[in-house]
Amino acid sequence: MKLLEHQAKEVFRNYNIKTPREHVAQTTEEACEHAKKIGTPLVVKAQVPVGGRGKAGGVKLVKDLSEVASVSKQILGMNIKQCLVKKVLVSQALPFEIEYYISITLDRASMKPMFIISPSGGVDIEEISKNQPEKIFNLSVDLVVGIKTYEMRSVYRKCFQDEKNPPSISDFQQLLETLYEIYLKEDAGLVEINPLIILDGKFVALDAKMLIDDNALFRHSYYKSLENENDEETAQEKEARESGLAYISLDGDIACIVNGAGLAMATMDVVKHWGGQPANFLDIGGSSNPAKMIKALEIIASNPNVKSVLINIFGGITRCDDIATGLVQALETTGFSLPLSVRLIGTNDAQAKEMLKQVKISVFTDMNEAIKVAVQHAQGGN
Amino acid sequence: MSILIHQNTRVIVQGITGRDGSFHTQQMLEYGTSIVGGVTPGKEGESVHGVPVFNSAKQAVNATGADTSIIYVPERFASDAIIEAADAGISLIVCITEGLPVNDVMKIKQYLDEKGVRLVGPNCPGLISPGKSKIGIMPGHIFKPGNVGVISRSGTLTYEIVYNLTSSGFGTSTCIGIGGDPIIGSSFIDVLHLFKDDPDTESIVLIGEIGGDAEEKAAEYISKNLGHKKVISFIAGRTAPPEKRMGHAGAIISQGKGTAESKVEALESAGVKVAEKPSDIPALLR
Numbered sequence: 001m002k003l004l005e006h007q008a009k010e011v012f013r014n015y016n017i018k019t020p021r022e023h024v025a026q027t028t029e030e031a032c033e034h035a036k037k038i039g040t041p042l043v044v045k046a047q048v049p050v051g052g053r054g055k056a057g058g059v060k061l062v063k064d065l066s067e068v069a070s071v072s073k074q075i076l077g078m079n080i081k082q083c084l085v086k087k088v089l090v091s092q093a094l095p096f097e098i099e100y101y102i103s104i105t106l107d108r109a110s111m112k113p114m115f116i117i118s119p120s121g122g123v124d125i126e127e128i129s130k131n132q133p134e135k136i137f138n139l140s141v142d143l144v145v146g147i148k149t150y151e152m153r154s155v156y157r158k159c160f161q162d163e164k165n166p167p168s169i170s171d172f173q174q175l176l177e178t179l180y181e182i183y184l185k186e187d188a189g190l191v192e193i194n195p196l197i198i199l200d201g202k203f204v205a206l207d208a209k210m211l212i213d214d215n216a217l218f219r220h221s222y223y224k225s226l227e228n229e230n231d232e233e234t235a236q237e238k239e240a241r242e243s244g245l246a247y248i249s250l251d252g253d254i255a256c257i258v259n260g261a262g263l264a265m266a267t268m269d270v271v272k273h274w275g276g277q278p279a280n281f282l283d284i285g286g287s288s289n290p291a292k293m294i295k296a297l298e299i300i301a302s303n304p305n306v307k308s309v310l311i312n313i314f315g316g317i318t319r320c321d322d323i324a325t326g327l328v329q330a331l332e333t334t335g336f337s338l339p340l341s342v343r344l345i346g347t348n349d350a351q352a353k354e355m356l357k358q359v360k361i362s363v364f365t366d367m368n369e370a371i372k373v374a375v376q377h378a379q380g381g382n
Numbered sequence: 383m384s385i386l387i388h389q390n391t392r393v394i395v396q397g398i399t400g401r402d403g404s405f406h407t408q409q410m411l412e413y414g415t416s417i418v419g420g421v422t423p424g425k426e427g428e429s430v431h432g433v434p435v436f437n438s439a440k441q442a443v444n445a446t447g448a449d450t451s452i453i454y455v456p457e458r459f460a461s462d463a464i465i466e467a468a469d470a471g472i473s474l475i476v477c478i479t480e481g482l483p484v485n486d487v488m489k490i491k492q493y494l495d496e497k498g499v500r501l502v503g504p505n506c507p508g509l510i511s512p513g514k515s516k517i518g519i520m521p522g523h524i525f526k527p528g529n530v531g532v533i534s535r536s537g538t539l540t541y542e543i544v545y546n547l548t549s550s551g552f553g554t555s556t557c558i559g560i561g562g563d564p565i566i567g568s569s570f571i572d573v574l575h576l577f578k579d580d581p582d583t584e585s586i587v588l589i590g591e592i593g594g595d596a597e598e599k600a601a602e603y604i605s606k607n608l609g610h611k612k613v614i615s616f617i618a619g620r621t622a623p624p625e626k627r628m629g630h631a632g633a634i635i636s637q638g639k640g641t642a643e644s645k646v647e648a649l650e651s652a653g654v655k656v657a658e659k660p661s662d663i664p665a666l667l668r
Binding site (some may be wrong): 111269 | 403405423457458481483484485486488489507519520521534535536537538539540541542543562565580589591592594595596599616618619620621622623626629630631632633637638658659661
């Protein structure tokens with residue numbers, strides 16, 4: 001899950017990383033109150049879990065207190081990449097000359113945490129790596145010896161050579177050690193400061209981004225409690241997550257219900273291959289619970305773009321008869337009327353076919369055949 | 383021959399008294415796997431489908447001489463179960479459990495590497511050498527013995543592909559699901575390296591998906607080391623949107639990296655034929 005900027009900065013302050021003076025506000029009145037205490041110039045920043053806030057008009061510099069009300073009113077309630085802005089961060093605007101980038105994340109290749117550091121921050125890391133790859137410095141962390149000081153020194157020299165009032169090397173080392181500590185203790189998949197600035201020779205985090213490992217949320221009850229408010233998910237995605245289904249909305253019109261993430265992806269790919277457009281990714285998982293099938297059908301039926309439904313199950317732990325039971329129940333109870341194409345194979349598929357025959361649903365054994373029919377349904381054929 | 387497991391592999395099941403552990407113990411026994419013991423703390427003396435249960439992995443290993451363990455323990459306890467198995471002298475650990483914290487697996491991987499213990503998974507369907515041994519959750523009946531080695535990051539997609547292979551007359555030497563997490567115990571390269579010297583594996587099917595750069599690394603390895611074996615691939619997720627985790631924790635296109643295009647291109651330039659759909663694989667093997 002992704003933390004909002006103000007939540008990540010709260011973590012930073014707990015670990016003694018400096019941030020500007022700032023407060024989060026949910027109303028225009030609160031924003032004005034905070035602004036008075038902080039003083040101008042200040043920045044009003046939309047708190048949403050998506051990038052590109054600045055470009056969307058969600059970050060505004062305010063030079064006069066009289067503008068705070070109108071600016072916050074404008075930002076609160078905005079939609080940025082389909083995320084409603086419910087909170088703004090009112091933050092002291094600080095002067096800087098150079099914007100730095102620093103992050104620590106898992107390097108999947110070496111299976112170790114790695115710092116990425118650049119004196120060309122303020123823009124996305126992808127942009128830096130495209131335009132100025134020579135300005136990116138990597139620093140791998142060893143799980144036993146930690147951050148290697150000699151490597152840290154070398155990055156320090158390269159990174160701060162243009163800085164008029166550079167931070168001390170021990171401050172740099174302290175910053176790295178702290179970010180590594182946050183990475184481990186908070187089970188963060190990513191801790192990023194961009195931009196990181198230098199004010200009077202000291203580091204200040206102007207922005208903050210943190211991803212928390214979903215698999216570790218069981219030992220971080222505070223983050224778990226933030227989950228609903230933070231995730232950039234559609235209504236269907238939220239409902240699916242709460243029901244234990246992996247669901248991602250897409251733009252097409254063929255809903256896919258599949259068991260297993262790899263097969264679900266492959267099914268989407270083959271739908272596209274036969275000229276269709278998948279409406280979603282949906283993995284009902286490995287369990288044999290008919291209720292999951294009912295929930296899955298409810299969720300896809302609530303997407304108005306869906307014209308055709310494809311079910312692709314390769315039974316293993318998932319039993320085809322359970323899938324059929326769920327499907328029959330769902331058809332009886334929900335008045336589900338979208339055209340269906342069903343492919344079932346594996347554990348107990350014969351019983352499943354018999355059950356579905358009773359309700360006049362024919363079942364395919366071949367994945368391609370089922371998908372071709374689903375594509376025809378979406379295109380208005382029978 | 384086959385890789386990693388064979389008729390004489392002696393297996394303990396950690397989490398044997400749980401719903402999944404018990405069910406799959408039965409399935410593995412029916413397949414002919416030599417399951418010699420189970421572990422559930424506090425349940426020593428019980429038996430599950432005739433298999434004796436022990437309180438600890440150490441006791442189970444001492445009593446049975448097991449060399450391999452399969453783990454069905456719930457995610458909060460699975461990391462510790464892996465370490466316990468390694469400390470008990472197990473040399474191959476297969477972790478079926480999904481949902482282990484990434485930082486835990488990162489530390490475990492380093493710990494096991496130092497001890498020389500091999501881990502398959504986590505979040506994987508396990509492995510099977512058809513006709514010899516099955517240490518996993520895959521439906522055994524879709525496999526038949528043969529000369530195709532299969533390596534995959536996925537579960538059901540592997541079954542789909544194996545079903546296509548079997549229906550077209552291709553048998554499998556060993557099929558191994560390495561798991562869908564960002565950090566896994568055995569990589570594509572680790573397994574390719576074993577297939578390289580296995581005389582019974584004549585060709586290899588590598589089933590990849592979006593996220594990370596394991597397929598690109600594998601492509602590099604294949605072009606340098608596997609000129610003598612035919613390698614066919616399928617990459618899932620050509621239609622996956624960026625920055626979304628597609629079910630598997632490791633299946634995410636992040637900051638422009640880990641796309642299907644990049645993987646297909648790397649594999650093709652290593653001389654690997656990449657199938658458009660799972661059903662195209664048997665034709666490419668001929």
